Amino acid sequence: MNPEPMHAETDVLVIGSGAAGMYAAIEAARSGCQVLLADRSLIGRGGATVMAQMTVAAALGSESPDHWSHHYDDTLAAGRGLCNEPLAQLLCEEGPDCIRAMDDWGVGWARKDARIAQAMAPGHDRPRCVYVDFLNTGPAVSKTLRTVVNRSGGIRKAGDLCIVDLLRDKTDVVGAAALHLGSGAPVIVSAKATILATGGLTRLYRRNSASANMGGDGYALALRAGASLVDMEFVQFFPIGHLAPRLIGMDPIMWDPFRYKLGGRLLNNRMEEFTQRYGVAEDGKYVITRDIGSYAILKEVEAGRGSPHGGVYLSFQHCPEQALREAFGPVIDRLAANGIDLTRTPIEVAPIAHYHMGGIVADAQMQTDLPGLFAAGEAVGGANGANRLSGNAITEALVFGRRAGRSAADYVRRVWKSPDHADNTHTAIALIAAKGPTRDFNTAAKLQTLQTTMQDNVGALRSQAKIIAAIESISLLARELGDTPPGDGDRFDMRRIEWFDLRNMLLVARVVAEAALARTETRGAQQREDYPQLSADWAFNQTAKLAGGRIELSGGARMFATVTS
Amino acid sequence: MTESATLRIWRGVDKGGGRWETYEVPFERGQSVLDGLRWIRANRDPTLAIRFSCINANACKECMLELDGTTVYACTARLQPREMTLAPLSNKKLLRDLVTEIAPPTERFTGA
Numbered sequence: 001m002n003p004e005p006m007h008a009e010t011d012v013l014v015i016g017s018g019a020a021g022m023y024a025a026i027e028a029a030r031s032g033c034q035v036l037l038a039d040r041s042l043i044g045r046g047g048a049t050v051m052a053q054m055t056v057a058a059a060l061g062s063e064s065p066d067h068w069s070h071h072y073d074d075t076l077a078a079g080r081g082l083c084n085e086p087l088a089q090l091l092c093e094e095g096p097d098c099i100r101a102m103d104d105w106g107v108g109w110a111r112k113d114a115r116i117a118q119a120m121a122p123g124h125d126r127p128r129c130v131y132v133d134f135l136n137t138g139p140a141v142s143k144t145l146r147t148v149v150n151r152s153g154g155i156r157k158a159g160d161l162c163i164v165d166l167l168r169d170k171t172d173v174v175g176a177a178a179l180h181l182g183s184g185a186p187v188i189v190s191a192k193a194t195i196l197a198t199g200g201l202t203r204l205y206r207r208n209s210a211s212a213n214m215g216g217d218g219y220a221l222a223l224r225a226g227a228s229l230v231d232m233e234f235v236q237f238f239p240i241g242h243l244a245p246r247l248i249g250m251d252p253i254m255w256d257p258f259r260y261k262l263g264g265r266l267l268n269n270r271m272e273e274f275t276q277r278y279g280v281a282e283d284g285k286y287v288i289t290r291d292i293g294s295y296a297i298l299k300e301v302e303a304g305r306g307s308p309h310g311g312v313y314l315s316f317q318h319c320p321e322q323a324l325r326e327a328f329g330p331v332i333d334r335l336a337a338n339g340i341d342l343t344r345t346p347i348e349v350a351p352i353a354h355y356h357m358g359g360i361v362a363d364a365q366m367q368t369d370l371p372g373l374f375a376a377g378e379a380v381g382g383a384n385g386a387n388r389l390s391g392n393a394i395t396e397a398l399v400f401g402r403r404a405g406r407s408a409a410d411y412v413r414r415v416w417k418s419p420d421h422a423d424n425t426h427t428a429i430a431l432i433a434a435k436g437p438t439r440d441f442n443t444a445a446k447l448q449t450l451q452t453t454m455q456d457n458v459g460a461l462r463s464q465a466k467i468i469a470a471i472e473s474i475s476l477l478a479r480e481l482g483d484t485p486p487g488d489g490d491r492f493d494m495r496r497i498e499w500f501d502l503r504n505m506l507l508v509a510r511v512v513a514e515a516a517l518a519r520t521e522t523r524g525a526q527q528r529e530d531y532p533q534l535s536a537d538w539a540f541n542q543t544a545k546l547a548g549g550r551i552e553l554s555g556g557a558r559m560f561a562t563v564t565s
Numbered sequence: 566m567t568e569s570a571t572l573r574i575w576r577g578v579d580k581g582g583g584r585w586e587t588y589e590v591p592f593e594r595g596q597s598v599l600d601g602l603r604w605i606r607a608n609r610d611p612t613l614a615i616r617f618s619c620i621n622a623n624a625c626k627e628c629m630l631e632l633d634g635t636t637v638y639a640c641t642a643r644l645q646p647r648e649m650t651l652a653p654l655s656n657k658k659l660l661r662d663l664v665t666e667i668a669p670p671t672e673r674f675t676g677a
Contacts, residue, residue: 006674006676007676008676041618041625041627042618042668042672043672045618045624045626046619046625050619050625051619051622138624139624150671157672158672158673158674159668160674182673187674211620211625212618212619213618245595246593246594247595248595248597248621248640248641248643249621249623249638249640250621250622250623251619251621251622252621442607442611443611444603444606444607444611445607445608445611447607491578492661492662492664493612493614494611494612494613494615494661495612
């Protein structure tokens with residue numbers, strides 16, 4: 001049985017408790033607001049932040065003289081002409097301040113002598129990336145922010161709260177309806193301002209580096225509430241995700257820091273370096289950008305020169321054992337426990353869905369196009385254009401989170417007026433409490449079907465035929481999903497939770513596929529085999545809205561409309 | 566012949582009224598217990614409740630359960646080609662199957 005809805009009231013509702021959500025909560029509380037920090041998993045342990053192993057880009061000038069404008073130039077160059085410039089500027093200009101704030105809070109950035117160490121990373125013109133040893137950047141950032149959240153007055157924490165829909169009155173977002181996983185009960189949260197800090201959408205892909213709660217739910221919430229998304233076709237694939245041998249207890253993007261510190265060599269099955277074929281000779285240094293790296297690896301596999309599991313080799317065999325241990329200490333033992341000795345054998349790597357450049361349309365105050373709704377972190381679209389510069393994700397989480405918290409607090413103080421009755425509360429609660437017929441619908445299997453479809457057809461190498469096949473598969477899945485969640489509605493009903501996940505994932509997958517189909521060119525993370533060149537005609541961003549059940553794409557002088565099933 | 570792991574799993578929403586169910590899972594060297602549980606959900610029974618977030622990195626610390634009476638993380642415990650008994654944490658409030666209430670009291674939603 002579903003119990004009666006529970007209610008909560010707050011000034012600011014923050015949805016998602018990665019770095020962006022926690023920083024937003026801290027700032028809103030510091031500005032005097034009551035905050036409800038909600039997460040569908042544990043507070044401050046899910047999402048992407050905790051998974052980030054390295055690195056965080058900011059023009060601190062600690063390693064060598066730097067200025068935010070140089071970081072900005074590199075960000076725009078990586079973005080292949082599509083960055084939202086005010087957002088990119090905010091990221092670069094306020095990055096150093098947030099890095100210092102984190103330092104003051106005791107995050108423990110790695111130091112050389114007394115100064116904060118900054119590593120060189122691909123796409124940067126100088127050493128700019130701070131980190132926490134060993135492979136501990138994300139966990140350290142999460143832990144530090146959790147500690148600050150815990151000592152800030154005015155923040156209530158609500159884990160296991162899965163937001164199902166935003167609530168709206170005639171004009172404004174006025175809170176959210178949620179499923180409380182711990183009891184199965186519907187929840188109505190009335191909020192004067194709401195911040196979406198839900199991260200990206202990498203769970204749409206079979207091979208991904210994300211937490212299980214990164215299914216693009218914030219994008220779906222925003223769309224259904226009437227907000228716009230931008231750049232949804234640009235999904236970043238991290239070129240050297242771990243592929244084989246099976247490695248447990250380690251994040252699949254762990255080889256990035258190894259490459260930062262030690263270079264490493266990318267090899268095909270003839271044990272030859274190959275990136276020079278695709279325009280970038282590495283010579284033992286890590287210089288290849290993510291879009292070109294993914295392309296080079298997939299093309300090498302396609303040409304029959306891949307490794308046994310369908311990737312390429314990454315070798316550190318030329319590095320002395322002592323250098324490996326010096327750079328990665330205890331990590332070398334964790335690798336040994338997995339049977340991996342880097343001095344003897346190369347490992348296999350392949351592109352893996354890692355980050356979403358696209359997201360919710362927001363201005364430099366993190367205000368979306370709906371009053372009362374703000375966004376923060378990876379959930380925001382535009383700052384990174386068609387390809388994100390390495391190191392910008394955590395910086396963006398911190399900077400945008402801080403700004404969103406301040407803006408939401410400002411909105412609560414200066415703009416907010418008592419709302420009309422929320423229009424869609426009844427519908428949202430009815431859906432959460434609905435009892436579907438018991439059907440033979442395996443949510444876990446269907447989720448894998450969607451992930452395989454997206455990986456194979458709307459992944460790092462795309463074509464019209466592949467994308468159309470994906471859209472057909474997504475439509476079929478949406479019909480099978482139906483309108484009512486399955487299950488008994490009691491506590492922690494996995495099939496029911498997964499049904500709500502799929503409802504969001506299928507909508508977002510559809511938008512990614514439609515935007516990828518429309519963009520008939522290759523630019524950054526959008527690699528079209530049938531349109532292999534960058535086109536000057538496509539030097540604009542596409543936005544997407546949901547109108548009457550249809551996804552409407554627009555951009556430049558173009559306007560498209562497609563029918564959702 | 567391909568090897569398999571036999572997972573004997575506690576199911577139920579009430580500690581007093583549960584049952585044991587047994588699943589055969591294809592065994593591949595190097596896999597984790599969590600890999601086996603996710604295989605069961607996708608291929609045998611999607612109603613099996615488990616809790617995990619980061620899947621592989623041992624970062625989220627959500628997938629704690631009892632394996633043969635010992636508390637482990639399902640993502641770092643290796644799957645083995647033998648019978649393995651999986652139960653929810655005995656010192657935490659049961660939510661369902663292998664899922665328990667592991668959040669500290671101040672991080673739970675309480676309404677109002």
